[in-house]
Amino acid sequence: MPISKSTYIGAAALLLLLGLAALLAIVATSLVLVARSQQQFAGVVTAREVRSAAADLLALVQDMETGQRGYLLTGDESYLAPYRQAVGQVARKAEALRRALRDFPDLEPVLGRLSSTLDAKLAELADTLQLYRSGAREQALAMVDTDRGNKLMEQLRGELQRVRESAEVRLDLAVDRQRASADLLRWVSILGAVAVILVVAGAVWLVLRYTRVLGRARQDVERLNAELEERVRDRTAELGRANEEIQRFAYIVTHDLRAPLVNIMGFTSELETSLATLQSYVARVVDADQCEEEDPATVEARIAIEEDLPESIGFIRSSTRKMDGLINAILKISRDGRRPLKPVRLDLRSVIETSVEAIQHQLKEHDGAVELDIRTGPIVSDRLSLEQIFGNLLDNAVKYRQPDRPLRLAVSSHEAPGRQIVVEIRDNGRGISPQDHERVFELFRRSGSQDQPGEGIGLAHVRALVRSLGGDITLASEFGAGTTFRIRLQRDLGQFLGSSRA
Structure with missing residues (x-):
């Protein structure tokens, strides 16, 4: 069954809506999953920061303790090099760990114990070193032998281990969720691609089917056109x-x-x-x-x-x-x-200027002025017809001027599609009422008050001349404000006449 135009439009619109719905679903789901993945990635980064900060803090405290023990046993200042390096970094690492644990509200008690234990351990290390430097070596060693420092270190290690274990749990959970989001995004992309492929396949099938229908219709149209052209040639000859x-x-x-x-x-x-x-x-x-x-x-x-x-x-x-x-x-x-047209190459500006010069004495009488804006080069047309067209329109502009203001005329031209040009003649005269815009082109018909001599053939003659040149003329006017005549002409009348005769 051949597909009709309305059916094709409806089916194409349905496929377009389905494709748009699939695309919107894919985009919306992808945005949600990407946002979720970003959140999970942020959780992974935070967990890794917590784990890294805890490990770094423990390593620094261990370096400080190692340097302290080596110095107490030997008295060699070189053993304090790790201690001195770690002292400046412990505070920064502890603050970094506190900032990272803001997203771990369940570890707030652990963080409090960790802070107090760390402060106590740092104080124990500093006190032993102070006693040793002051000469109380035996007292410093005795403080170490109390095993308080070792207990503080074990407590610190335990607290940091709990922090690391909690970070590991969160890291594993965030990684699992991120993996699940990635899998879901993959399935959404696959299903969306399948939906888009189905829509595209349906559209291709619909286009191919409609194209076949159009092909058959085009063949019929070409056949009918051939017959019609033959009949048009016969009728044209008869009309001629x-x-x-x-x-x-x-x-x-x-x-x-x-x-x-x-x-x-x-x-x-x-x-x-x-x-x-x-x-x-x-x-x-x-x-x-x-x-x-x-x-x-x-x-x-x-x-x-x-x-x-x-x-x-x-x-x-x-x-x-x-x-x-x-x-x-x-x-x-x-x-x-009955006069044969004689296409010749001519300068449009020169033709218009000649027509303007013919009314110069009338313009001077009424304080008139003409502005030219010709933006077209040479054209091929019938000079006599153009002179009659422009002469009639300019003469009408002077004849039907507005008595209470100076006459102002503007003649312009520009290129138009289809190897045509457009000439506009604008005046500030009395204007033409809307109901007469088409009537003024009829033979023996006039518009407005009949206070000027004439038989009503000027504009009818102009339209006949313009159409014989392969163009057309229209007007736009506001009563009491002025009129603009727009003339569309062939750029090459010889080529137009040759193609129309062929």
Whole structure:
């Protein structure tokens, strides 16, 4: 049964969650076991320190006793060398043993007895040596013969042995626990590895199965694409022929519409000339009859000639003028649509600067300024189309400026993915309301107050030109704050036209 996309996503998500859960379990368990192992290792280190300190302390006291006995028997000062070396180290070793036994609360009584025994033994050694040096040799030997020093040494050795035995027990226990933690960590790692391997194996199986499904789907898509491309080529050719017919029809229709329109405009001019004759005639009749009461028919004729006819002729004149502008616009779009594009290598900055120079006199009139930030090199495009695009947009920016502030224009360009460039033209004019952002690109549609002359074909013409160059145009605007037109163009129009024709 083929696997669906939703099934694949669900299974992949489940495997991912399982793998994540296994990984989190491994990490959490490892952290706990590592922390426990660190504690146990600290216990091992402490036990070894206690054992080492006890052994060192016992060895030092034994060295002191050996040096004392040798000196008492021979009187040779060289026998006191071990004694002197041990005297300075006993206090440090005893303090080190006390610090190490802080984690052994059960040995506090032993530590107390050990301290008193050690002090007594050190005092016994010092007293015998003091007596011997003062000349009381027999008294010093007699003190040794009392066997008190030997008993103190045995007590000290016993206390230190208990300390060492307790340290050994703790050391063995810590080592056993550390070994158990290591074994547990090993099993956790093994089980975690098995779980991860199972999850990875499931993911590989799922990916392979879905890949086979995608492969079959890709083959079907390629087959359908081949058929679709063939149909698209046929339809494109048909659309091309239909577009040519439409353009030819539009040209013929608009051309034929001009003939009756010219007649209407001509007869309107004749009517205006005849109207002047009639008005002068009516004025003479009125002057001849000014002493008599005017006939109602004469009054109506005078009103028709002086008011109604001029108003009607003016309406006809404005309507024919507007229709003439629309016909000219349609003819212009029709001609531009049939004009072949001529891709040439050109400097975009130079083209934009030429368009800016064309509106310099208007900018000076309105205290305007233009800022250029062109970050693109030479491009290959149709110069005439670009000049018309930039000219229309800059002219609109001047035409629809905000009267209460100086006009500011900014033209910039930068590279875009897909071998394209983006040109932005920003102004601080009156802006366009949100509902009209797309409508202004429609033919014969305008936005805002109609206080400027125009037929509503400028932006429609610009969009048609931009799309013929393989690009698109969009706008972003805030009503009352300004508008930014963003034009996306092909960097190499010749290459684009070649690939589209192929």
